Amino acid sequence: MRSPGPIAYILLYVALYAAFGVSSPFWPKFFETRALPPQQIGLLLALAMLTRLVSGPLVAVLADLLGSLRLVLASCAGLAAAAAVALMQANWFSLLLPVALVQAAALAPTTSIADALSVSVAKPRIGGRRFEYGWIRGSASAAFILGTLTAGQLISPADLSPVIWMNAGLLIATAAAAALVPGPAAETALQHAPFPAPEMKALLRMRPFRSMILVSGLVYGSHAMHDAFAVIRWSDAGISNPIISFLWSEAVIAEVFVFFLVGPALVDRFGPRGAAGLAAAAGIVRWSVEGLTTSAFVLSMIQPLHGLTFALLHLACMRTMGNVIPRSVAATAQALYAFGSGVLTAALTILSGTLYASHAAAGFLVMAALCALALPLAWIGFNRQDQSLPAD
Structure with missing residues (x-):
């Protein structure tokens, strides 16, 4: 059925x-x-x-x-x-x-x-x-x-x-x-x-796939400082729990909004590489501002950028995989995508503890720098369809 x-x-x-x-x-x-x-x-x-x-x-x-x-x-x-x-x-x-x-x-x-x-x-x-x-x-x-x-x-x-x-x-x-x-x-x-070993080898040699893994790892990983220490920093700055809850909810609501409505249109309009670049640029703005202020009003203005730094980038990655990855290795490609960002996020979470302990909010600027590094990488190597694998 x-x-x-x-x-x-x-x-x-x-x-x-x-x-x-x-x-x-x-x-x-x-x-x-x-x-x-x-x-x-x-x-x-x-x-x-x-x-x-x-x-x-x-x-x-x-x-x-x-x-x-x-x-x-x-x-x-x-x-x-x-x-x-x-x-x-x-x-x-x-x-x-x-x-x-x-x-x-x-x-x-x-x-x-x-x-x-x-x-x-x-x-x-x-x-x-x-x-x-x-x-x-x-x-x-x-x-x-x-x-x-x-x-x-x-x-x-x-x-x-x-x-x-x-x-x-x-x-x-x-x-x-x-x-x-x-x-x-x-x-x-x-x-x-039989398992498509030649396609697996070609998958790992693909420049757009490798670029996608690297860009997504850098941008997703840049969330590590925020996820681990934003609430602690906001609480220490005197922001109340209801406002913290509102700020966190803003990000999730923006994520749903981008997934449902504006995200697909942005990927159609700018292509996966343009959407990935927009996500990286949003990360630069988001983490730079978060590292410089604890104003609840200003934070409420930048929290919706989560819809770009996570949801839009994810849509761009999925569109890329739909364009260039054959179905015979689709699950493997998805797992490698999750593995790459997971490993880098785990490493950056550990680094975030050291950064926050020694430099406090300035550690967010390091996260912004990761997004700045991802920006040209997205444009240079993201979703070059002329390098796609043959369709199955």
Whole structure:
């Protein structure tokens, strides 16, 4: 059974990202209710991050090898749901750690495989209208917000079990939604095909793909200082919690707005390289201003730039992959894209701690410099379609 049009993709992304929304902000607190000390919580979360970095590309390669992205996605979602339920029965670090790592390994490839499925059909017209990746990714961001708000209303400091049940239920819904998604036309033909090793080698040699990985890593990674220390800095400057919440919400609302409305039009108008350059330029402005002021009014003016520094760049990257990456290595390409930015973001998060401790807000200027470095790289090497791989 298949659901026609973009509705199936929206259902898939809503279920998947709502599962993230109900759980991601609350896992540390859940582990605390299991009597884990901060050192063990930190170790568990760090090992889970490393597991995701390794598992994502490996499972994506397997998905391309099998030629059945939907089957692998559904299997990963089901395994992650089972691991979530198992966390309810684990009360010691020695049990929580392996179960949490299994869930991290299962969840790591889900977003990359989902993007590989959706981006591969972003160019055709579905139901007489052009299919836009931004529609489903915007739905995902909105679902994440709604999931977080819902979980916050249902949990209590002593009882976080609703996080487990909602996470597991939504992951099961994700597995079911994967069955509704119209897979790429090439998927059936690839089910018994050998792994396309020559295309894999060509993928890694592609200048536009390498440039995309580097530019996205620099711009996404530049968010590290903001994500780790913005709230601390704003609180120290006397900004109240309601205003901080408003500032943070502004960024997410702008992200959804760009995904749904202005982002696809900007990518159409300026092309992927122009959109990526605009995202990098927005990063220069955003981090420079954030490093120079803690005025709540000024911050409220620049927070919506998140719609450009994240959402617009992501749309540009997805358009590039839809243009130049063949379907036979689509999941692998998506995983390498996530891996590159993930590694650089992790490294810059560590660096941010050192920068903030020694230079305080001046560390944001380093993040602006990373975006300045990304700007010419985006224009020089981003999405040169004459270097694309042959279509499958």
